[in-house]
Amino acid sequence: MTELELVETVGSVLGALGALLLASNSRWSGWGFVLFLASNVAWLFFGQEAGHWRFFAQQIVFTLTSLLGVWRWLVRPRLTAWRQWSGTPR
Numbered sequence: 001m002t003e004l005e006l007v008e009t010v011g012s013v014l015g016a017l018g019a020l021l022l023a024s025n026s027r028w029s030g031w032g033f034v035l036f037l038a039s040n041v042a043w044l045f046f047g048q049e050a051g052h053w054r055f056f057a058q059q060i061v062f063t064l065t066s067l068l069g070v071w072r073w074l075v076r077p078r079l080t081a082w083r084q085w086s087g088t089p090r
Helices: 003-023 031-050 053-086
Strands: none
Touching (some): 003 031
16 A cells, blocks of 8 residues: 555545544534544645645635634633633633
């Protein structure tokens, strides 16, 4: 297996696991976006190395959506909880 094939496999597996985790609609669903983000990194590398520039551009947008998902599902709720606990105003 070449390095590029390995990256392709990792990107696919992480993306599929992220989708399954998100679809589970459980308390762990937000971590699906972390897996999506890792998948995006692999796909960005793959797109660059393979010279698939339209695919690379698409992955930039998907990376932004993954970052938004991480923010909304994981970071913001913890930040809000911490602010409420500490009495810090919004």
